[in-house]
Amino acid sequence: MTAVGESTSAAPAAKKSGFRPDVQGLRAIAVLFVVLYHSGVTWLSGGFVGVDVFFVISGFLITTHLLESLERDGRISFGSFYAKRARRILPASLLVGIATVLAAWIWMPPLLMNEVAKGAVAVALYVPNMLFAVEGTNYLAETSPSVFQHYWSLGVEEQFYLFWPAILAVGFWLCRRSERRLLVVSAVLVAVSFALCVALMSVSQPWVFFSLPTRAWELGAGALVAFLLRSGARWPRAAGTGALSWVGLALLAVVGLVYTEQTPFPGYTAALPVLATVLLIIGGAAPGRGSANRILGLRPFQFVGAISYSLYLVHWPLQVIPQVAVGEDNPLPLWLRLALGAVAIPLAWLLFRFVERPVIAWPTLRKRSRLWTGAAALATSAALIATAGGSYYLTSARGETATNQTAGEETQLQKDPAGTGFVPENLTPPLEEAEADNPSIYASDCHRPQDSTDSSGCRVGENEDAPLVFLFGDSHAASWYPALAELAEQGKIRLDTNTKSSCPSVDVPLVLEGVTYTECDTWRQGVIDRINEEQPDLVLLANYGAERPELEGGGDFATRWQQGMESTIDAIEGPGGDGSGSGSDEAGADGSGAGADGSGDGSSDGAADGSSSDGPVVDVLADVPDQGETSAVCLSKNLEDTAQCAVPRGEAFDPAVTEAEQSAAETTGARYVDLTAYLCNESMCPPIIGNVLVYRDGHHLTTHFSRLMAEPLWEEIEASLG
CATH class of the missing domain: 3.40.50 (Rossmann fold)
Known part of the structure; x- marks a missing residue:
């Protein structure tokens, strides 16, 4: 590693950055992993590691850009940096967030709209990952996930972007403008984050999965690659180094095929997809034709890589909202889930073509970057919070969560209950209060x-x-x-x-x-x-x-x-x-x-x-x-026919x-x-008996x-x- 001002013959060439088709192709693999996994492709049981690939790529690209700024100007222009991040992330995120709330209002049960609103507020405040950590969400095993759950990774990245530039700027000054010393500081931080990730798995997996301190090492691994490729070291530029990309590609494929929902994750197991991505980035930087760049540079990979951010945003609501609309006890067939995943591609292209790319290139925003940084962030937050708050209004405007009929008060249970065929207005507890009962x-x-x-x-x-x-x-x-x-x-x-x-x-x-x-x-x-x-x-x-x-x-x-x-x-x-x-x-x-x-x-x-x-x-x-699904949610969309929410007795056990x-x-x-005779009749197990709701969930x-x-x-x- 050479400090600013020092020169070697290899360093200038090594420090030049630019568009890398192999990284674009790697983005495509990452997003396809995630989309196929969420579409129910069982043989790609470890497709969730696509997010980890994104983390490493983001850490590599962002750190490369920041180090170039430090080398060129001796400082980081925070206004310019955050303006670029805002143009890159916020417009598409805002549009998908609004569309998601509206789609949820149309197709999802009214009782779930409060959860939608809560997710939208968390997204607006850039803390969706913290919301899911607090709620103890199990990302790999969640059966009724939030429509905004995929935003958790954006929350981690946005929080990383908040702290990392300042850490590098202060570290660069403390290290007397030496990238070599700054590399050591960065490596220590990465090691500490990885140690926390492994150690805390036995304490709380949701917090390890969703929080920045236990995930920062993945972005930090990409940052260390940026340091390495700027160091002027010769071995990353050797022709034989390109073989590392093949090793990384093979390792990533193995992880995608072998990892499952039962794999302890992230913890130490996250090191394999991170290592695979590191090898792909290092190997892809080597000259010659010995790397996997020819595959990653193919036009289909370049196309999907270009729209990867938009594709990541739109694919998840397309999977979740239809499933919730038909009920969790009626799983969508694989062909339909794959079709929904396929539909996400043209939608992502439209979002990329008419929102993401135009905003990035908008001259007004580029010229007034510092002013528009705060304005864009505040406007996006305000819009999402307003949308979230509006969803509460939409919930009440959509209709009541009970009929205007009353049911006889249940004071003593009898065997073989017939159940109440409607949601009575004197239901105890009301559907809105079921979860808290x-x-x-x-x-x-x-x-x-x-x-x-x-x-x-x-x-x-x-x-x-x-x-x-x-x-x-x-x-x-x-x-x-x-x-x-x-x-x-x-x-x-x-x-x-x-x-x-x-x-x-x-x-x-x-x-x-x-x-x-x-x-x-x-x-x-x-x-x-x-x-x-x-x-x-x-x-x-x-x-x-x-x-x-x-x-x-x-x-x-x-x-x-x-x-x-x-x-x-x-x-x-x-x-x-x-x-x-x-x-x-x-x-x-x-x-x-x-x-x-x-x-x-x-x-x-x-x-x-x-x-x-x-x-x-x-x-x-x-x-x-x-019951297979939360009774109150099902009942909120079947107020006049509660039999739709009753589970057959033969399927209830x-x-x-x-x-x-x-x-x-x-x-x-x-x-x-x-x-059981007090809960079910000969054929069905009703969700309402008399005026009493039987189940607070499923x-x-x-x-x-x-x-x-x-x-x-x-x-x-x-x-x-x-």
């Missing part, structure tokens, strides 16, 4: 978050003579808390609640967001230890197995789920600590309860009397029906998981308690409905206690 243990922190290992539990009920009941499981167990709390307030039981997000009481090692969920194992064992110490009268196990969470080590899910449930029940010991289990070993052959489809109409006596003198009685609660839980209860002498009971389940649940608890 959580059990009170969420607000009081008695329901443990994913990062907690606190197994202390929370007690409800003042009748010291009442039997002690432990509730033990994940968020589906928490859904039963209002019913059990009602019984505790009536003095029928004393309740000790032990629930934790995404952590079943079933003894299985889980992988959560790509990393081993050790907090779950620690918490679960802590609860079991407390049960064995407290010796409650009854332990209620309730879990969400239909989601089939990722098990560490793989294998047949139903088999391992059954073994894990048996392990948990067997670990619940009597006073003597002999680990003998909870119930009688005389389970009847006919004690299997509901069928594999969850069609039972009550509980089964898996044990002779559901009790044992050796330790606490254990009841396994059958899971609630899985995972038969293999149901059978596994029944078998585990029978094997261990526990009691399998099935209350598979959690509302607090209001759970309270109504208190009496049916008490009948089963009373039977278990003998």
